[in-house]
Amino acid sequence: MLKLCGALCILAACVIAGWQRAQALEQRRRWLQGAHQGLLALMREIDYAADPMPQALAAAAELAGPAGDLFRRAAEYLRDSSGCTAGEAWLQALADSSPLAEDDRRLLAMAAEGLGVSDAANQLKALELLRLRLERAELDAAGKAAQLGKIWKALGWGGGAVLVLLLL
């Protein structure tokens, strides 16, 4: 009975570990999808409303899902910090964001360079370039979430079962 309980515990632990790895991949996909949507919203705000950056970032935050915090914090830094530019506020917000893959962080940091420093046409060009890269990263993340997610889940089950068999 004790052995059975132990075996079930080991199996459950392995399955959860595999599931967590798969979830992390799915979360990254959702976060990048949110950032992509937020960026699109920011571009719309700049193009149609021409609202100043603090308002534009705050509006984008509403549509950015899991990445909303990044836009919201950037808007807050910009509004509250005396002498802070949009680029600095964006980088500060990015540094505060929940753990991100280094590649994703580097990609999003690109936005800081030209944020708010040019007319609408050039702003949109620069943000469109970032959006395309973000879209590619999102597709990559979706692919990984679908393929590796399944592998991690299967590995959780399989690894747990193998471990149980070895220990029995």
Add this chain to the structure above:
Amino acid sequence: MAKLAYQQILPYLPAELREMLRHADERQLAQLEELRLKPLTPPLCRFSEGEAFLSADGALVKKAADGAPLSLSDLHKTVMLLSDSSFYAVEEELRRGYITLPGGHRAGLCGRTVLQHGEIKSLKEISAVNIRIARPVAGLAAPLLPRLLDQQGQLHHTLIVSAPRGGKTTLLRDLIRALSDGEGTAPAHIGVVDERSELAAMRGGVPQLPIGIRSDVLDGCPKAEGITMLLRSMGPEIIVCDEIGREEDAAAIMEAIHGGVRMLCSAHASSQEELFSRPVLASLLQHQAFSRIVMLSRRQGPGTIEWVKDGSLQPC
């Protein structure tokens, strides 16, 4: 404690420059009229009397060599802060060459103009910033106003004249406030054509400077078109324009005068001779479009009244 006027512009300056100003003599800075910024030269403070450069420790010094040069990146950062990190949102202001700040202060900009179809589209590569501190002076118009009213207590068609920085916009603004609020006269509905956004300093639809409760502002609108629009739409008793001088302005002013509206205008000139050397103004004066002309100077500080004359240029 109420903020001094110059303290309202501090959030728009980079940290280093802000610190320099924080260490500078507050009593002197209370008189600050302009802060001029250029790359690789020290910030220049212009006061009602004289000017001085800012040194690294905040001292106001006479020689440029003793001042702390502003870096190019600090100038760029200033421009970013002035535009609220939103260049795209101030394209129209950049086209006109200035950005209006809360409190009615104004940042004039110089740089490379971007042309499109032969017209200025925007400014880039900003090379100089001149932040002009707005300081409304309530009551400035009070001693002058009785001389500008006719026997029925209505405003004469009035032209206020001075050289640049002579105080005509400040006086004009206080006249608008007094006439609109009915201080020293019956209250009047006033239409303000604020082509350069200097009179009301509108920001987000809200006047940043006191212009009275019965004043309607057409912001950033060319004067001639603005006068016609106000006549058609707002039924003003008085129309105010700053810095008239183009032919179309004169035609619109004559239209308004013949339409039963009182005109209150200002123009650049430092003497009667200069006034008559400007063809459009000379024509208006020859037709006695204005029945009161007020000449200002800086002789005893900005807004010193040199003389007040009637339409036939006789002192009154």
